[in-house]
Amino acid sequence: MDPESAIENHIEPTLRRVFGLSDTRHLLAMATLAYITAEGGRIRRYRAFVESLRTQDRLLRKWDATQVARQCEEWKELVPLEPQPVVVLTDTTA
DSSP: OOHHHHIIIIIHHHHHHHHHHHHHHHHHHHHHHHHHHOOSSHHHHHHHHHHHHHTOHHHHHHSOHHHHHHHHHHHHHTSOSSOOOOOOOOOOOO
């Protein structure tokens, strides 16, 4: 999955369900700053985005540190660090 889809389809809806619209916007704005300023490609910047959420006091006040860490790991797994291999099968009988 690409970073934008992970944020739009998984992270944002989860945050909105738990924190409401206003807090979600704040959390996403802070994480977006981390995404923009991080070094590396889109996947590394996505990981910076998720890591910035891990340190947000609003998350830690609502969820305990263990739950925040678990959720952030799930979000990271949505966008693997290494691209997944693609296997192309060709018909060699012709």
